[in-house]
Amino acid sequence: MPKVGIIYNDVKPVACRTAEELHSKLIDQGWEVCLATGLGGILGYSELEGEACRIPIESLVPPGFDEEIQFAIVLGGDGTVLSAFRQIAPLGIPLLTVNTGHMGFLTEVYINQLSTAIDQMLAGEYEVETRSMLAVQVFRRDRLLWEALCLNEMVLHREPLTSMCHFEIGIGRHAPVDIAADGIILSTPTGSTAYSLSAGGPVVTPGVSVLQLVPICPHSLASRALVFDDQEVVQIFPANLDRLVMVVDGNAGCYVMPDDRVQVERSPYNARFIRLQAPEFFQVLREKLGWGLPHIAKPTSVELP
Incomplete structure (x- = not known):
């Protein structure tokens, strides 16, 4: 039985609801599904007066997650994506990032595109982009x-x-x-x-x-x-x-x-992003940060002498 993971932001009702719906859909299609929240990847802060408490990097892997998972899906904003990679990067699991937040600079699709994205992934029609950590x-x-x-x-x-x-x-x-x-x-x-x-x-x-x-x-x-x-x-x-x-x-x-x-x-561990189409970084910069947008009108033609 193929295996998939879902990591979601349990503070956002839309992410919780979507995780439940996605869990049922994948089980009906014959997948074994492991659920986890992004909370496990947030280390918090050391106590002011005491020494920092060391949490080994590899210990943040959620229960049930292992190398048999073909891919994972994260539901949340950029903060949840960062947390999710802290949890699964030691396993090398590729991650589909789904935006249920605001900016979503690190996310691949919006939540209203999730159904189509899942069908595309199950058909194996995606690439994996590796980024350093x-x-x-x-x-x-x-x-x-x-x-x-x-x-x-x-x-x-x-x-x-x-x-x-x-x-x-x-x-x-x-x-x-x-x-x-x-x-x-x-x-x-x-x-x-x-x-x-x-x-x-x-x-x-x-x-x-x-x-x-x-x-x-x-x-x-x-x-x-x-x-x-x-x-x-x-x-x-x-x-x-x-x-x-x-x-x-x-x-x-x-x-x-x-x-x-x-x-x-x-780190020897990398973040592996699932891309449903060829990565285009400049387009993301334009859409999310307004990079490269024209601020003045460009001439439509140039008259040569």
Whole structure:
């Protein structure tokens, strides 16, 4: 019996209702169906006064999900998509992303297109697009304290955000750099259209094997976004007397103390997006962010002398 997974946002009634309907439809068609909520992929935040509680990356796989699942379907917005990939990326399961939210930058179809999309998938008429993810780890005296899988970005800043921080950053074998800024963002190409973009970083097409480091409101005209090979391991040492806050994909975080070390590298696990038609990144940029839309009328003809 073929096996499929469904991950849904249990806070949204439309996602819950659709998950139940989809569950019944797939069972009637002879599929074994595993249900899970996106809540399991949200790590939460460490306690203010206590040490961070380490949750191993592989332990977030939902019960019943395994390598026998041919594909999974996620019902929610971008936050649920990020959570779902944190749950299933270690299994390499391709994911159809269905938008029941607002922006839906990471989603493939809207909920009113789901029935047609399912029929197309069951017929095997789809492609799989692979995108890189990050493994983010916090060490305290060489002891692994906290870790998370990341699709968009890791952000490190002080509380409050408007207070300047100092960072010593080593990228691979290159000479370390010093950055003074409100914070720093380390982003994948997927995350280049998220917080990194708002902080002045460039948009990077998904197929490029790079990472980017973006200072948040840097205290120097010389500190600007840096794009580099994603095979380089990044080591971050906070050069501050006070603790910092680290946030991963906007829904998981950890306090970072002055003597801690943050290590970020490309994860061996990838996010595998199901595409019902050939991926067209520029079209998504145009539809979701208005990139490339004309702001003035173009001439309809040019008269040659």
